[in-house]
Amino acid sequence: MVYQLKTENGLNKIGKFKMTFVVTENCIKCKYTDCVDVCPVDCFKEGPNFLVIDPDGCIDCAVCVPECPADAIVAEHDVTDASWTELNARLARVWPVITKKKDPLPDADTWLNKPGKRDMLEE
Numbered sequence: 001m002v003y004q005l006k007t008e009n010g011l012n013k014i015g016k017f018k019m020t021f022v023v024t025e026n027c028i029k030c031k032y033t034d035c036v037d038v039c040p041v042d043c044f045k046e047g048p049n050f051l052v053i054d055p056d057g058c059i060d061c062a063v064c065v066p067e068c069p070a071d072a073i074v075a076e077h078d079v080t081d082a083s084w085t086e087l088n089a090r091l092a093r094v095w096p097v098i099t100k101k102k103d104p105l106p107d108a109d110t111w112l113n114k115p116g117k118r119d120m121l122e123e
């Protein structure tokens with residue numbers, strides 16, 4: 001398993017080994033929020049049509065991964081495009097915490113597994 005060194009702002013730091021999980025493209029315009037209910041440390045943050053994981057709060061337990069109907073949550077070391085990791089860290093600093101599951105976005109099932117949603121992310 002590959003670990004990265006992390007600090008409070010998600011950047012490298014000597015002496016603290018930590019991995020995180022990352023929300024990726026398929027969450028966009030779906031936002032099912034099943035992931036939120038199982039997170040033991042409330043580290044999901046909510047934007048208009050996407051959630052992110054706060055890398056400083058995530059304890060790498062992986063329980064959220066099988067809960068996502070969109071399979072949008074992946075381990076940091078499995079992310080093929082590192083920009084998703086950076087996006088989670090950046091938006092986690094500005095978006096509010098979400099602690100309870102809510103209704104998915106109205107057309108979630110229509111957008112599920114549609115490619116090319118990255119440009120539709122609303123910040």
Ligand code: SF4
Pocket residue numbers: 021038039040041042043044053057058059060061062063064065
């Ligand atoms: Fe929360 Fe665990 Fe998922 Fe991290 S891996 S976001 S701590 S449920």
Ligand code: F3S
Pocket residue numbers: 023026027028030031032033034035036050051067068069070071072073
């Ligand atoms: Fe998004 Fe999946 Fe959670 S679609 S809101 S990461 S359950």
